[in-house]
Amino acid sequence: MQDIWLSGVDWDENVREAEKLNFEKWFEELKHLDKIKISRCLKNENNETRMKSMSIHTFVDASSIAYGAVTYLRCEYEKEDVTVRFVAAKGRVAPIESTSIPRLELLAETLGLKLTSRICKTLEIEIKQVTLWSDSMNGIYWIRNNSRQFKTFVANRIGEIHRVTNPSQWRYVPTNENPADYVSRGLPVNSLAVANNWWEGPSFLKESENEWPKSKIVVGNDGKFEMRNTAQTHLRTFLVSQEEWILSPKRYSNWTKLVRIRAWVIRFLENCKMKKEDRVRGQLNVVEIEESKNEMIKETQRRYFVEEYDKLSKNQKVGISSKLIKLNPRLDTEWVMRSDTRLKYSEFLPYDTKYPVYYPERVQLQS
Incomplete structure (x- = not known):
């Protein structure tokens, strides 16, 4: 719809051939939606009495096309049994006006924070039990610094993030392990139905925290350019x-x-x-x-x-x-x-x- 608007076609005119093909492909994929099965049981009821901990994990990502977030509930039981369940996801198309990728990543981080806050309120989970993941080193660098030292666009959103979360709750995840990549770049229905890392989160979430990704944050020129x-x-x-x-x-x-x-x-x-x-x-x-x-x-x-x-x-x-x-x-x-x-x-x-x-x-x- 955004591409059609940008093409300038009027409401009573035929769309261009390329846009027509994209629409037909999209309608064709709707026929396969019955392959998508979503389990609404977030906790293992048989093991609930011996649950050790419960936490929320939200992953965010952005591209020049779209940005978004996906959230999982991680439950750790006795005998080192861990379950990770898909809770919700949200995506938005990138703004029409030109916006740099680091800024789009920051928009994804604020969107992920809002999604997480709503989920925590619904599930009655404290925000301190939340970990947020991003593959944007610029975004995490901004979050781990004082918002006042950045330009207005970045400062406003970092301030919003700091009001709700602690910078230590934001962690880096390699792009190839980030399930939110599917939100920002899209995925055919048939592929989505069998994408285990989308429905169950990245495999490292089922491991102990010592096995989770660690990375030294290296900020690029785009990140430094946002400094006041x-x-x-x-x-x-x-x-x-x-x-x-x-x-x-x-x-x-x-x-x-x-x-x-x-x-x-x-x-x-x-x-x-x-x-x-x-x-x-x-x-x-x-x-x-x-x-x-x-x-x-x-x-x-x-x-x-x-x-x-x-x-x-x-x-x-x-x-x-x-x-x-x-x-x-x-x-x-x-x-x-x-x-x-x-x-x-x-x-x-x-x-x-x-x-x-x-x-x-x-x-x-x-x-």
Whole structure:
């Protein structure tokens, strides 16, 4: 459905041949759903009186297509008997707007946390009996650090994770042992029916905790790029206070060019603070470009909508005399001021269409 929306086809038009084939394949697989059998008995009733411990294990994963989580109940009985039962899973398609894989992995981690919290409440299990697994070293690195040192998108979600769980509850699992990989990449029904590591969890869960995966967390460049730094703060000051500085928008007629030049400057300033082996190289990535764009939008909004932006940043409503009040302005997770109207109830509109960004009348952005 997402692919069809992106193709621009109208409701009364035929879909493209490739999308038609995908739909036909999906309908054909529905015929095999009767092969899926799910046991709803989570505990071995015969052995319940001699149960030693019970714990929840949630695995998360993400790809450019989708992200999701799957949860298991692990029961350990006397005589070293262990059972692992599938409890629930949840998946979502990746956002239409460009998002880096590390950020998608973080979305999967927050989704897994919400799924786990609901299961714990239903089964009356304490959250401290939970272990959450991810194959994203960047994600676990962020979780094991203070949320305040990261940029807004990461900081907000890490803060949410820290409010519910302890960082020590998050562990690394190799990708080839992560059952949530099926959620993020998909699996045919016939294969899913016989996928034991999906229905019973990875084999190591039936072993003692000493046999569980251990790995030193090594963060990549994408993880380090999400760190807050003084370089951006200094650059922001230059752009706001010195109108004739070389990166002033007045000097450029092309929006895309200005965004990319600014992104290169930010990278240079950040690299100057890093060790040589840690410096970011190669072409600009999606995160760098989006960050550059958002920073310029925020600077423009702070300059032309001073009172409104100041109130929203303090979690206050804009004044009734503001010309923006009818558009119900709000700040998103990146602190960009957007309109929050009834468009948000449309499921298939892109994010930027549902929540339009405010620009002053005199500012014209050219692609």
